[in-house]
Amino acid sequence: MIEAKDLRVTFKGKEVINTTFSTEGKCLLLGPNGSGKTTLLRAIAGVIPYKGSVSIDGQEVRNMRNMVYVSTNLPEAFTLGITMKDVIDLYSEIKDLDQSLLMGKLKDVGIDDLSKKVHELSTGQSILFRTAIATSTNSKLILIDEPFENVDLSKRKKVAIWIKESGEEGLVVTHELEMIHMFEDFRVLLILDGRTFGPVKAKDLISSVLVEGVDPSSVLTVEAYGRKFSFVKNREGIKVADSDSLERIFSRYL
């Protein structure tokens, strides 16, 4: 279980996260550009300082020494090693990496020449490499940032399956709203301007439309842009499932 209580992250005096939530199981973390998705993941992964509390299964992240049961594709976790093989060797030492599972994935997406230098990978190949490793450990918890960015449509389905098959809980960040269809059995945590809302069942969210104000029948009520909004089912309007971005959903009201 991930639990955040008054979790705050500040950059140069500007507070970019200020939130309280708890999640069980695997959740998509959805939010517009700059809403704080990556920062939240970094705080949970323990790679940036934070105020307040964030814990994994009751253990405060800032006090954790060896997060072997946490696996992430955040770039910070991959700065050691020059070649792909170096990174895999190091990861095998510090995490419980299933090398044959990993090699199957790398072959499947065409990046299995391990002598290649990590900095020579294209942007899409680099994210595929990091996500393949992060989803090939036996870690209980996964923290995956933008796994579909710069990744060909034909490979996105494979990556979604990697994620669905790895870990028991965690957060998967994406701003690609159409990918939500691959994760209908997940929950969704929304993040708007550093504040989280939910989690809510992905199935409920995608079949709802956004209305302004607090609606008692809503599946989720959020506060954003100084106003309150509700996601409601069985209502005329553009469903979340038919939109390509959260920004577009909210932009109707701004």
Ligand SMILES: Nc1ncnc2c1ncn2[C@@H]1O[C@H](COP(=O)(O)OP(=O)(O)OP(=O)(O)O)[C@@H](O)[C@H]1O
């Ligand atoms: N190292 C940093 N120094 C200063 N400001 C930062 C830093 N990292 C993030 N921010 C700011 O924090 C806010 C949240 O950024 P973050 O990268 O977490 O957003 P995001 O939701 O992941 O965005 P995107 O979808 O565009 O990747 C932004 O306003 C960003 O400018």
